[in-house]
Amino acid sequence: MKIRAALIVFFLLMAGFFVGQKLVYAQVPSASDSSSISASASESAATQATATQLANLQATYRNELTIYRSDEKTFQVAKDQYYQLLTLASLDEAVKQTRQVMLTRLDVLQAYFAIVRVTFANTKGIDPSVKTSLLANLDALVADLKTHQQQVSAATDRPSLLDVATKFSFLSPRILYLSDQISDLVTYGNLQTVFDKMSIIKHDFQTQFPQFITDPLLLAQKQRGLDEVQRNLDQINQPLVKIRTILNPANPNQNLNSANLSTDFSTIFGGLSRSESYLQELVKN
Amino acid sequence: MTDLNEELTNQTLFANEQPILQPEFSEPAAPVAELTSEMSKAEQQQKKLLIVGAAGGSIFLVLLLLLVLMKPKMQRMVFTPSPTPAASAQPLPNQFQARVNELNTDLENADPIKVNLSAPPLDLSLSLDPLPR
Numbered sequence: 484m485k486i487r488a489a490l491i492v493f494f495l496l497m498a499g500f501f502v503g504q505k506l507v508y509a510q511v512p513s514a515s516d517s518s519s520i521s522a523s524a525s526e527s528a529a530t531q532a533t534a535t536q537l538a539n540l541q542a543t544y545r546n547e548l549t550i551y552r553s554d555e556k557t558f559q560v561a562k563d564q565y566y567q568l569l570t571l572a573s574l575d576e577a578v579k580q581t582r583q584v585m586l587t588r589l590d591v592l593q594a595y596f597a598i599v600r601v602t603f604a605n606t607k608g609i610d611p612s613v614k615t616s617l618l619a620n621l622d623a624l625v626a627d628l629k630t631h632q633q634q635v636s637a638a639t640d641r642p643s644l645l646d647v648a649t650k651f652s653f654l655s656p657r658i659l660y661l662s663d664q665i666s667d668l669v670t671y672g673n674l675q676t677v678f679d680k681m682s683i684i685k686h687d688f689q690t691q692f693p694q695f696i697t698d699p700l701l702l703a704q705k706q707r708g709l710d711e712v713q714r715n716l717d718q719i720n721q722p723l724v725k726i727r728t729i730l731n732p733a734n735p736n737q738n739l740n741s742a743n744l745s746t747d748f749s750t751i752f753g754g755l756s757r758s759e760s761y762l763q764e765l766v767k768n
Numbered sequence: 769m770t771d772l773n774e775e776l777t778n779q780t781l782f783a784n785e786q787p788i789l790q791p792e793f794s795e796p797a798a799p800v801a802e803l804t805s806e807m808s809k810a811e812q813q814q815k816k817l818l819i820v821g822a823a824g825g826s827i828f829l830v831l832l833l834l835l836v837l838m839k840p841k842m843q844r845m846v847f848t849p850s851p852t853p854a855a856s857a858q859p860l861p862n863q864f865q866a867r868v869n870e871l872n873t874d875l876e877n878a879d880p881i882k883v884n885l886s887a888p889p890l891d892l893s894l895s896l897d898p899l900p901r
Contacts, residue, residue: 555891562896577896585894588890588891588892592890595887598885641896641897644897645895648897651892652899658892673877676874677875684871688864752880759871759872
């Protein structure tokens with residue numbers, strides 16, 4: 484009897500041990516699951532950090548712009564007064580206000596390019612080599628703006644102010660060019676990202692929807708809808724490729740076509756909106 | 769009286785004066801053959817138990833060792849709920865619905881009108897004196 488009891492206890496212990504092992508294995512997630520969870524968590528944390536950083540930069544930019552507007556008005560008043568009175572006192576005041584508004588303008592530009600840099604660096608859907616090249620150009624421009632700020636700070640009389648104003652006139656085309664170029668690339672990157680995601684969703688849906696739809700009529704209807712989405716995507720892809728070529732810094736004729744980009748962006752956005760509403764319909768039914 | 773005193777003080781006297789021939793009280797002796805057979809049975813059972821226990825224990829230890837060696841880097845997770853509901857836990861149509869909804873948000877953010885990175889409204893040519901051409 485005692486031997487039997489010992490054997491039963493032993494086998495019960497063994498069975499309990501194996502069941503316990505299986506339970507432990509069942510709770511261990513696969514490597515892909517845990518990595519995807521951690522990746523999505525880190526991605527959302529990074530997005531949150533970027534959003535906070537951008538909010539702070541935009542607050543700084545708005546503040547600097549408000550100060551600039553006030554300084555610009557004061558400068559115009561002082562300048563007009565000088566040209567009306569032509570006195571030394573009014574000249575002193577005009578020189579002082581010119582220097583002040585030039586400094587404030589540089590503060591606004593630096594705050595603006597800080598926003599541009601963070602936004603551009605975090606925009607997906609842009610060729611990494613293009614991004615690296617333009618970020619280097621942007622950093623060089625910001626460095627030149629800082630140098631110029633020192634020159635304006637050192638300028639205290641009329642001739643030196645004319646000198647720094649002349650130097651700034653060489654910087655302003657670069658400012659406008661980079662601002663337009665990066666703004667267009669951010670718009671393009673956002674649209675390209677939506678296009679890529681949409682293509683993936685459409686592909687996944689096409690391969691998986693026969694698993695959960697048994698009605699042959701409904702299957703055919705879904706297939707027709709997916710074909711329409713594909714036609715739309717094909718149409719959108721053409722202007723996307725065109726814009727990608729135009730916005731490449733290696734393209735020598737990029738400035739010639741940049742004016743027409745807003746029309747292409749509207750066309751792409753309209754096509755994407757239409758395809759998205761088609762997909763919504765296909766998924767709901 | 770003296771004898772009684774001597775008897776009380778001398779503690780060895782009682783032992784020495786034990787009656788030798790009086791039979792001592794003892795339990796009835798068991799038959800020798802019965803005793804030896806019961807002892808051998810108990811010993812055998814104990815031995816069997818020991819052998820079975822040792823064999824079972826060693827098998828258990830070997831199996832435990834094998835399992836530990838098979839999964840050297842196994843992480844034991846103790847009933848911790850996942851931070852976000854896994855997408856795979858949802859039915860397939862719901863997964864697509866969630867993905868299309870997310871796409872809709874991305875599309876709203878990608879509206880070219882909303883992307884406002886145009887240059888700030890600054891007078892880039894301001895100067896007290898006209899700039900040389």
